[in-house]
Amino acid sequence: MPFVYISGIIMELKSNSDWVNRINEEPNLNNIFYKNTINGHCDYGIFLALNDIVKMLPSVGTMFEIGTMFGRSTVFLAELFRLHNKSYTIYSIDLFSEPNISKDFFDIAKSNCEKYKEINLIRCDLFEANTHIELKDKKFTCVLECSNHDLKATTFCLNTWLPLLEDNGIYCGHDWIKFFPEIEQIIIPLVGNKVINKKYSKQQLIWWLNGINAQ
Numbered sequence: 764m765p766f767v768y769i770s771g772i773i774m775e776l777k778s779n780s781d782w783v784n785r786i787n788e789e790p791n792l793n794n795i796f797y798k799n800t801i802n803g804h805c806d807y808g809i810f811l812a813l814n815d816i817v818k819m820l821p822s823v824g825t826m827f828e829i830g831t832m833f834g835r836s837t838v839f840l841a842e843l844f845r846l847h848n849k850s851y852t853i854y855s856i857d858l859f860s861e862p863n864i865s866k867d868f869f870d871i872a873k874s875n876c877e878k879y880k881e882i883n884l885i886r887c888d889l890f891e892a893n894t895h896i897e898l899k900d901k902k903f904t905c906v907l908e909c910s911n912h913d914l915k916a917t918t919f920c921l922n923t924w925l926p927l928l929e930d931n932g933i934y935c936g937h938d939w940i941k942f943f944p945e946i947e948q949i950i951i952p953l954v955g956n957k958v959i960n961k962k963y964s965k966q967q968l969i970w971w972l973n974g975i976n977a978q
């Protein structure tokens with residue numbers, strides 16, 4: 764697949780220079796990144812992408828993350844909001860019991876996030892369960908889709924959480940194209956002709972929708 768291969772190389776070159784420039788421009792990012800020793804999937808590329816999203820957001824708001832796992836990205840978000848002097852309440856949900864991780868990991872995530880009073884962890888019992896009772900009257904300034912990125916998870920998350928986004932809020936995710944090509948197929952029919960923003964980071968493509976609920 765030459766197109767995918769060439770795109771991958773271009774992405775890699777762009778991302779490497781982006782990475783070096785960013786460390787020089789924002790030296791505090793390194794302190795935040797290396798201080799976080801929580802296991803997880805949030806690598807430097809995703810972390811930089813989260814930094815970009817946080818910078819785009821208004822100074823006060825409510826953040827909602829889908830897919831806490833052990834809290835790695837959740838703690839990054841809390842640190843990035845603090846770095847950029849933004850006051851955010853963070854809600855992060857997960858099933859906290861994936862079949863390939865034998866033990867329930869709610870307590871691990873809770874302990875990893877406990878020093879951040881702005882973080883609220885919420886358990887959803889089953890994949891399809893209507894678990895957002897606690898959240899249903901809330902509106903979010905930003906929703907980060909950090910779940911499993913497959914067809915089922917992404918469709919479920921978009922249908923469930925997009926309506927709870929503030930009119931000018933940002934709905935975002937990562938891992939598009941390189942690992943999970945079907946994400947584009949799901950998003951386009953849902954957003955119609957609205958612009959889907961994309962940006963490459965190290966081996967990552969972050970995507971986001973702004974003002975998707977504003978007409």
Ligand SMILES: C[S@@+](CC[C@H](N)C(=O)[O-])C[C@H]1O[C@@H](n2cnc3c(N)ncnc32)[C@H](O)[C@@H]1O
Pocket residue numbers: 802803804805829830831832833834835836837856857858859860861887890909910911916919920
């Ligand atoms: C890629 S991991 C999250 C990684 C984490 N954000 C990090 O920084 O390490 C995906 C997580 O999403 C959770 N998950 C999958 N589908 C979900 C759904 N529909 N709602 C909530 N959590 C979900 C899984 O249990 C898993 O812990």
